[in-house]
Amino acid sequence: MTSSQRRDLAVPAVLDEALTGLDAILTSHRDRGGFRVLDRRGRPIGARPTLVGVPVTADDVDAAYAPVSRVALRTALERNTRLSEATGAQVWLKREDLQVVRSYKLRGAFHMIARLDPDERARGLVAASAGNHAQGVAYAARALGTTARIYLPRTTPRQKRDRIATLGGPHVQLIVGGETYDAASAAAYEDASRTGATVVPAFDHPDVIAGQGTVAREAVEQRGGAPDVVVVPVGGGGLVAGMAAWLAARHPHTRIVGVEPSGAASMAAAVVSGGPVTLDEVDAFVDGAAVRRVGDHSYAVLAELARIGHAVELVTVDPGMVSEEMLALFEVDGVIAEPAGALAAAALRLPDVVAAGESAVAVVSGGNHDVSRYAEVIERALVSRGVKHYWLVEFPQEPGALRRFLDEVLGPDDDITLFEYVKRHNRETGPALVGIELGSPDALGGLVGRLEDSPVRAKKLSPDDPAFQFLV
Numbered sequence: 368m369t370s371s372q373r374r375d376l377a378v379p380a381v382l383d384e385a386l387t388g389l390d391a392i393l394t395s396h397r398d399r400g401g402f403r404v405l406d407r408r409g410r411p412i413g414a415r416p417t418l419v420g421v422p423v424t425a426d427d428v429d430a431a432y433a434p435v436s437r438v439a440l441r442t443a444l445e446r447n448t449r450l451s452e453a454t455g456a457q458v459w460l461k462r463e464d465l466q467v468v469r470s471y472k473l474r475g476a477f478h479m480i481a482r483l484d485p486d487e488r489a490r491g492l493v494a495a496s497a498g499n500h501a502q503g504v505a506y507a508a509r510a511l512g513t514t515a516r517i518y519l520p521r522t523t524p525r526q527k528r529d530r531i532a533t534l535g536g537p538h539v540q541l542i543v544g545g546e547t548y549d550a551a552s553a554a555a556y557e558d559a560s561r562t563g564a565t566v567v568p569a570f571d572h573p574d575v576i577a578g579q580g581t582v583a584r585e586a587v588e589q590r591g592g593a594p595d596v597v598v599v600p601v602g603g604g605g606l607v608a609g610m611a612a613w614l615a616a617r618h619p620h621t622r623i624v625g626v627e628p629s630g631a632a633s634m635a636a637a638v639v640s641g642g643p644v645t646l647d648e649v650d651a652f653v654d655g656a657a658v659r660r661v662g663d664h665s666y667a668v669l670a671e672l673a674r675i676g677h678a679v680e681l682v683t684v685d686p687g688m689v690s691e692e693m694l695a696l697f698e699v700d701g702v703i704a705e706p707a708g709a710l711a712a713a714a715l716r717l718p719d720v721v722a723a724g725e726s727a728v729a730v731v732s733g734g735n736h737d738v739s740r741y742a743e744v745i746e747r748a749l750v751s752r753g754v755k756h757y758w759l760v761e762f763p764q765e766p767g768a769l770r771r772f773l774d775e776v777l778g779p780d781d782d783i784t785l786f787e788y789v790k791r792h793n794r795e796t797g798p799a800l801v802g803i804e805l806g807s808p809d810a811l812g813g814l815v816g817r818l819e820d821s822p823v824r825a826k827k828l829s830p831d832d833p834a835f836q837f838l839v
């Protein structure tokens with residue numbers, strides 16, 4: 368008997384308690400042939416259409432709403448003046464960075480664990496995560512009085528390990544090992560097969576997806592109606608699948624835009640390939656959404672929605688745009704977003720995501736940002752804004768060459784931020800790596816012209832150049 372079939376027989380106590388007062392539908396439960404609606408004692412109370420191949424429906428998200436609301440904060444939905452003015456649209460931010468674990472991840476983890484039967488819960492839980500999912504599992508395990516072993520890659524920052532330990536208290540055991548998330552995940556599955564514990568996946572499970580989908584219903588209720596566009600970050604696809612399943616059924620005129628980091632566009636790759644594929648490499652900058660392979664369940668939801676005419680639009684944003692948005696959120700709006708948390712708001716700068724006059728909700732999905740990373744974020748944002756540039760400059764090795772460069776090439780508002788030079792005695796020229804911050808992006812043309820007229824030879828490093836990774 369599979370665990371989902373077993374769960375059709377019993378309504379978990381926590382749901383029963385949470386839904387007290389609702390007489391009719393308790394929750395929908397899936398099995399291989401579709402889903403059934405059960406009453407409080409677990410008896411089917413009516414035939415429902417069979418939706419083969421759709422692992423999560425709007426009914427599942429609605430069923431998750433009451434139990435999830437017991438632990439998850441109803442986070443603020445705020446109109447954002449900066450983004451509204453920049454786009455000409457009415458933009459609201461759904462502030463899941465203010466969630467009790469500083470990301471929406473608690474919703475899915477809690478929902479899945481709450482639906483386990485008492486035996487399954489007694490055997491304990493295992494999870495693998497480098498951060499936010501672990502915090503959700505830790506909080507949920509403690510709230511539901513069960514225990515979890517959480518496998519973390521060695522690269523998990525101390526601050527995140529401490530947060531997970533604090534949230535889970537005695538209910539959580541952290542096991543640190545392996546260099547990558549994949550290694551931690553393999554260890555978690557090995558543990559589960561040895562001990563009989565239940566794995567709580569970060570995104571690839573129908574109950575996790577349904578729990579994440581509650582963000583959509585909550586935002587629509589808070590706004591008093593659905594917006595024209597909902598913009599959602601995409602990693603493994605759990606959040607977008609849950610939100611899209613609910614919105615497509617309840618508010619079919621709302622467009623849904625999924626936003627992936629340009630260096631980890633695994634959902635776009637899945638769509639192109641007709642199913643999830645494993646990317647050879649992902650750029651780890653947007654760590655929360657740097658997923659090599661999207662979930663089978665999340666992909667199945669999006670594929671089915673596309674089939675019935677509710678395709679989620681997918682876009683990507685590069686690390687520079689994410690960094691610019693993180694800084695704007697911080698400096699203008701006072702919002703601390705981690706890179707994945709800023710993905711959706713960053714995408715509003717792209718053409719065609721939201722049109723002037725439309726209304727949009729963008730999910731700020733998380734705020735677990737390590738403050739030491741802001742230096743890198745500032746650097747990437749300056750490069751992206753076009754005010755910071757790097758050149759490899761060949762200086763003639765003669766007295767006064769540097770002085771002439773400063774006097775004749777640099778403009779009055781240009782500032783040298785990096786200068787690496789080693790004098791060579793056996794050559795006529797000496798190479799230097801020079802970083803220059805301009806007073807404004809428009810000053811670049813003048814600087815390039817003066818460089819061309821000068822005796823130095825200079826090669827501008829493009830942000831796409833592999834050498835660039837040593838600078839930012």
Ligand SMILES: Cc1ncc(COP(=O)(O)O)c(C=O)c1O
Binds near residue numbers: 470579603607656734
């Ligand atoms: C802050 C944040 N945003 C977005 C995502 C991506 O979510 P999903 O894997 O559900 O697509 C994650 C995943 O951990 C996250 O932590």
